[in-house]
Amino acid sequence: MDLGLQGKKAIVVGGARGIGYAVAEILAREGADTAISARGEDSVKDAVAALSRYGTKVVGKPVNVKRADEYKAWFEWAIEALEGVDVLVPLSSAGGGMGSEKYWHNAFETDVMGPVRAIEAVIPAMAAQKRGSIVLVATTSALEAMGGPQAYNAMKASLITYGKQLALAHGKDGIRVNVVSPGPIEFEGGNWDMIKGTMEKFYQSQLRQQPMGRLGKPEEVARAIVFLASEAASWCSGSHLVVDGAFTNRTHF
Amino acid sequence: MDQPVTHKPVTWDTSKMDVKRVVDVIRVSPEDNPSRTPVEKAPDPELGHEVIPAARYYSTEFMKLEWERVWSKVWLLGGRADDIPGPGDYICTEIGKESVLIVRQHDGSLRCFPNVCLHRGNRLRPEGIGNAQAFRCMYHHWTYGLDGKIERLPDRCTFPQGGPPGMTLPSLPVAEWNSFVWFSLNPEVEPFDDYIAPLKEHLEPYRPERMAWKRDVTVEWDCNWKASVDAFNETYHVQGIHPQLLWYLDDVNVQIDCYERHNRYLIPFAAISPRVAMPSTIPPAIDEIMRHAGMDPAEYEGRVSDIRRDVQLFKRANGKAQGKDYSALNDDQLTDDYHYMIFPNVALNVHADDIMLFRQRPHASDPNKMLYDVWVFELVPEGEPWPERAKHRRFKHGDRSIGQVLDQDAYNLPTVQAGMQSESFPGLWIGEQELRIRHFHKVLDDYIYGPGQKQAGDL
Secondary structure, three states, rough: OOOOOOOOOOEEEOOOOOHHHHHHHHHHHHHOOEEEEEEOOHHHHHHHHHHHOOOOOEEEEOOOOOHHHHHHHHHHHHHHHHOOEEEEEEEOOOOOOOOOHHHHHHHHHHHHHHHHHHHHHHHHHHHHHHHHHEEEEOHHOOOOOOOOHHHHHHHHHHHHHHHHHHHHHHHHHOOEEEEEEEEEEEEOOOHHHHHHHHHHHHHHHHHOOOOOOOOHHHHHHHHHHHHHHHHHOOOOOOOOEEEEOOOOOOOOO | OOOOOOOOOOOOOOOHHOOOOOOOOOOHHHHOOOOOOOOOOOOOOOOOOOOOOOHOOOOOOHHHHHEOOOOOOOOEEEHHHOOOOOOOOOEEEEOOOOOEEEEEOOOOOOEEOOOOOOOOOOOOOOOOOOOOOOOEOOOOOOEOOOOOOOEEEOHHOOOOOOOOOOHHHOOOOOOEEEOOOOEOOOOOOOOOOEEEEEEEHHHHOOHHHHHEEEEEEOOOOOOHHHHHHEEEOOOOOOOOOHHHHHOEEEOOOOEEEEEOOEEEEOOOEOOOOOOOOOOOOOOHHHHHHHHHOOOHHOOOOOOHHHHHHHHHHHHHHHHHHOOOOOOOOOOHHHOOHHHHHHEEEEEEOOOOOOOEEEEEOOOOOOOEEEEEEEEEEEOOOOOOOOOOOOOOEEEEEEOOOOOOOHHHHHHHHHHHHHHHHOOOOOOOOOOOHHHHHHHHHHHHHHHHHHHOOOOOOOO
């Protein structure tokens, strides 16, 4: 199956590590020119260097998505560097946390406004070319209890709603919008890597709840994201795909 | 021109260890150190690579030598001075087969006596702290004053030989320093100041007299006391038994300093071990450090790798307003673990806001057992009430949890003690990260056999 990504222009916000990096890697491997961002200069530099081995154009620059002006300028830079944009995967997240109201502000700014501002930045270019694909990344924590009541879960849930509405509104512009909700994903330097080391019992209890007896890997989510982002998914829009190895209990009617 | 002699804080090549990253730790330089606590790397002693004989951990002969040449000769930690502020307040503490009374006198000074009635040998007091107007033996009511003099000897006329010599308990050397009291079973012991050198300037800046008892626990551990000393004298075991601490401290970039008989290491805290990938979210234990300092981790905008330095800066800026005077400490001391080993048996993790101290005592007769005392003291902010003293608790190895980290430390010790007695195990195969273990055993050798006198074949 040809994904039709050859020569496409893709932007991955939060593309230096974890699922974001895996998305950027598959995009680059499939022939897409790719721009990535992350918070840290070093991590962006390392990721760009690693992604460049696939021979497509790969650019990157650090940005803090909470700084709206800086973030907007970053998109102008990225679209110019790629000479257009066909694919957007905004993955920024502030992570979890309870016990301070500040976590709500952080999650709103990073998990919600990060994608919202990214979408606003790419819609004009996508609408003008009547072609574009956006994949938002929520979480199974929006669907079922995980880690206690917290901003992360609730804010991520809003992306599922927003993604559907964007798909309805921008179909006429040739823009598809889909949402992927991953379950717990483990990778070096990720949260579950740290939880495995610092809260071993909790980690083991999660493993026991996993029908396949393990957590997911970034590339297992990334492949689903890239599929939805690609031409191969031309009739998928407004969909919400749970990628969790059957971890969640609910039936997704 | 001669090159200035410089000492790298870490002597091994961290890039060749089992690490994922090479980390350059920001440290206070000796030139910019405002604290009396030195930060200079002490030149490493040449201690060779010999095996440390396992038999010294279970041999009753060696245990006897230790008693004769170490325990009965050196200065020993007795307790906390704030437990005995007033006349008649006393600490009764045991070491091996001996028990002593450390007693506050009417003039504020301290005296120390063997805790034994000169009549028939009864112990005058059980172990613990208390207050007494006089020490009356529970057997025949011989009664000793706070100064150890026999005040009452019932029916004295029936002792035609008179009372015991001088009518007094023998006096033992006692010293009070830095909120702790020390004693020696050796009347000829060197002055305490000479013995503790050079640690006075190291430890006084922490001003532990501002810290209150938080925990006071004694556990009967099933191992030789030296197995416990060794367990806290290296950071190599962190990757083995404390996986959670890899997201709390840097167990690789550790500065080791060996002095004449004491030693220390400096461990960066609020740091991520180079053995694991740098996380993008704040680990739970470092979150705790930030909250304890008064920071809101949710507000933190920096990278996880910047937290250690930012906690230092925050405490420096806000300590005073929190009633915590850090002015005598350098920035590293505001986060890091300055971990000292006072020969022969005190390990103390000193921090700006607390001290966690372990006193490791030999069993009276069995080399395969010991007493492990955990003493924790916490800084009481100025203006806050002094908390009630933690109650002493005592139990057996593994009967109750003493906290996740110390449980992990305790877990292997009985099997270490058992394994060391295997005929297939000649002794400890010690690496560079365990230099303090080698140094401790060298100091022990010098006490047991005389300085540099240990011969091949000696335990």
